[in-house]
Amino acid sequence: MTSNERLYQIRAFKNRLAMVLSCGATAFGLIWLVWILVTTVINGFQALNLSLFTQMTPPPGTEGGLANALYGSALMSAIALLIGTPIGLMAGIWLAEFARHSRLGNTVRFINDILLSAPSIVLGLFIYTAVILPLNLLTNHQAGFSAIAGALALALLVIPVVVRTTDEMLQLQPTTLREAALALGVPQWKLTLQIVLRAAKAGVLTGILLALARITGETAPLLFTAFGNQFWSSNLLKPIASVPVVIFQYAMSPFEDWHSLAWAGALVLTLFVLILSLLSRLILLRNRLT
Template structure:
């Protein structure tokens, strides 16, 4: 009798164990499938661009100005330089502003005003980029009566700042409170402890957020259509229309010329490569932090 009960119990236990293992393996397979579905579009886009734009990916593409229709060659050198100029202009004042705002929210922000700032940052993160372009057009282009690099940088800063603000706040909150208390116990002023200890501790994460936000604004087209407009030549004045890679890709893509379509694919490949490099650097910094 006891042996029968033991065999029955062992059989039930084995059945339950088999079911658990089957469910576990099924869920693992579903998780792996979901992960593949997430990264698959990136590889499809990259290899499609590589196939369609690879034939135009030459040195002349990176060092020459755009040529008129019908002339062989031509490149997007002015667009690459313009993208770098607009991005640097955006970060020149957006990075300090965003970091200081994030420090305020993490270290000093309490009450309704801080909640309103967080709500505004979260809301602006989800606003379509074309709205930022229209706002930049009304705020800067119409009063100045011209498109310019400054207007483009202002429109992109409205996309850049909310992301860095929230990233800075979250990274500062990961610093243990004991670190702050130890600094204050040594008699260090709170603002000095915040800048020299708390911010320095969280700096790899903050820098990662800055790079990811930069990768996002590099590929934006809609805000620049309303503010920077684009240019087919070298432009050294920041108060004039300036070229950018997304704008040139857009111009080439909507044209009726096959040669320009090929250059659009090549320009898109250059653009996505820039974004990938920035994201890889951000991942390396995050890994070093861990």
């Protein structure tokens, strides 16, 4: 056997070994993912019924649903998007169009990346310290945990996601697009809003959907802010129920009927995130086709 043949066999062995290890690692990760999904679907479907969406969270040993928790999650998520999306869009536009290569822009990107990777419980603790405690003292313990505080905590999770995606999507637009518009005498603000942002709208919208998907299942910040409520509440200054917190509380309880509701809530959240993921992919696919 020549040295070239021996070298070829060694390389072929390394290639097969790397392929086997890669496939094994992929299969190992997929097994756990499939196991989690199958367990959630099986246990969740057993408790999935109409009362889940029409009745409020019950005391132990009685029938009920998650209507107030679903409403609370939807309300806080909507407010968080209304607060976080405009801030994230404006910050992302500024980074991409006006501070792309500046030192200040790079510093803001670095800080945004830190906020993006920060544990959500830290943001919840920040809102608890900066909003709930002072409000509690100012109102003589009449106000504290509230839906608006939970929405503010979720908004802090929305902002860095929207900033990052908006910045990247705008930077992906060709420079020739900007140069052509400026050569025709288009003002900078009109170029940014009506040309560049419109060209990147699919990616920006996808970023907003991803931000919504992220805050949907957050539990830790809501434990410090919205806390929870067994009853239906539309008061933004009072505690409010949410699906992730209810899942946490019911899963830790010793009651079997609460466990069933927790599995049903987990399935609803999983399906909602799946729908958002599919919707974002459809938006990107449609943008490529057009």
